[in-house]
Amino acid sequence: MNACKAGIRAILILCCGAGAALPPGAVADSETLAANAQRIEQRITELSAFGANPGGGVSRVAFSKADIAGREYIKELMRKAGLVVRVDTAGNIIGRREGSDPSLPVIMLGSHIDSVPGAGNYDGDLGVIGAIEVTQLLHEHGVGTRHTLEVVSFTDEEGGLIGSLAMTGRLGASALDVVSHSGMAIRDGIRAVGGDPDRLQLARRKPGELKAFVELHIEQGAVLHEDGVDIGVVEGIVGIRWWDVTIDGVANHAGTTPMNRRRDALLSAAELTLAVNRIATTLAGRHVATVGRIRAEPGAPNVIPGRVVMSLEIRDLAAEQIELVHQAIVAEARSIATARQTPISFAEIDVASAPAPTHERMRRIIAGSAELLGLTHKLMPSGAGHDAQDMTHIAPTGMIFVPSVGGISHSPKEYTSPKDMANGTNVLLRTVLAIDDGALD
């Protein structure tokens, strides 16, 4: 129906200050298209049957039987929303809705439905079901868009952003040999879901091919829930650096070596662990730093630890901030090493995850869409990795967060209310329509 289309366009132009000329007399009507909270909730529940765990939540690891069955369910929902469904060579499910102007690039929206073992029912799932809801609303109300829309469900997000890495041409050949949670090598998994690991280049989308990428996702943290804010406008996905920190002491007899003649590597490690926390807490910024793993050698109750290898992880939206925190920790480590006569060395592990800021104008469009809907919003970083971080390499990318109750995620206790899911979906809808109307031009 053109009337409702014009209505939506009118509101978007008020909010975003950009877009095509409106038919004269068009009336703004924000009620015209609205996400169906009950339908979203029902679909989340139906999807959670695939890989359901007895105690709640799901284990729908990529390429498992549950994942394959869940993918079929998603394809069916896409077809019901009028989308033409295909699977690219990386195994990404793509549902396409043609726009009126084939010369325009595609607006892509979506997330993933694979999970970690022992997961909840919302991480990724909401982004796919919400994106399908957007296209279903357009379909049901006969609203056309100028740009072609594509809803994507990415392959194996939890196993290392496999589908989005392939789509952006950044999936290394060695990643295909990695054994996924399913027990299958990623190469075989991609084949099992209908992809073709030998022709991954066909899944690649070049810069310019996509007008934008938008991902709706649960926050997986407690900020929105605790602050009572409806929508998170994601500033970017934080970068991550990892180090193995090795502390060398002297292993010796725990009974015969007096307390004042020890060079105990574990004591230095304990001091350094506390220092990491103190530095991360006291330095200005929003970085986080964690010691998550520690191994003492030889690891016997009656031997003074001669060597400790511990992990150090630092995350922030700015690479310089990560480096700053790292340098402060290294300086502290030097003084611990001298005082305790236990040399400390840092070896960086290549996890290759640079900060991925979202597109500045996409943030404004998302915030404007939330305002239009009367929803409160807040600019925030994402501390967790998402497919959106890969997509920033090839398209203006935006990300919409909705509250996670208690900030719990990767757990059967993960929960987001139907109202919050519908809010996020409505923001996604408005964002897509604003982009279609030229808000990014």
Ligand SMILES: [Zn+2]
């Ligand atoms: Zn996710």
